[in-house]
Amino acid sequence: SLIYALSAPIREAINLNGSATIHLDLLPGKPVDKVQAALSKPRGSRSMSKHLHSQLGIDGVKAALLRELTPADCFSDPALLAKAIKALPLTLVKTRPLDEAISSAGGVTFESMDERLMLKQLPGVFCAGEMLDWEAPTGGYLLTACFASG
Structure with a gap:
């Protein structure tokens, strides 16, 4: 429902600037300091994927978006990764074609x-x-x- 509420200004920004960047909060119920604290815990031999899942419940689509939209070096810095989780930039460049539209x-x-x-x-x-x-x-x-x- 949030995207519906913002669809007109997003579409206008794309038409005006060629793109619009929105920021996704992957963990809206957790403040950035708590996210950073969880990411700072030692992960031992576990993969980053397992660490994100066990510490923050990030998996599936959220994990895929984080991997796709975040530079690789960000994953080695808990502060940068926490900021990305709380404000993941997603650049939109066009609307979907009419035959795919809801x-x-x-x-x-x-x-x-x-x-x-x-x-x-x-x-x-x-x-x-x-x-x-x-x-x-x-x-x-x-x-x-x-x-x-x-």
Whole structure:
């Protein structure tokens, strides 16, 4: 739901600058000092992957993102790694193609309709739901809004 809330400004930044960087907090319930303390514990012969899992519960997608987006030398410095875990930079360069989209933006502008959602240029033609230019969540909420505006 956070990405839905930020999708318009992210899309605008990509259109304006060619990319947008967001920062992911992989452990929102833990302050950076606690993360650093856990990472500073000796790991012995365990791999960094096992250490991240046992100390912080980082595995799966979070571990993959951390490996993909963090320089290798960061893994040998608990302070740098803790900062990366708390603010992992992810650069976005484009939106997904329409045929892969869960939802889309754009549509008939509200300025082109009257208060009853009738097109000013085509009297008797009304717009509803996904025809409207709005940022909306998918699933039941979108269906409810479609039916309500219809």
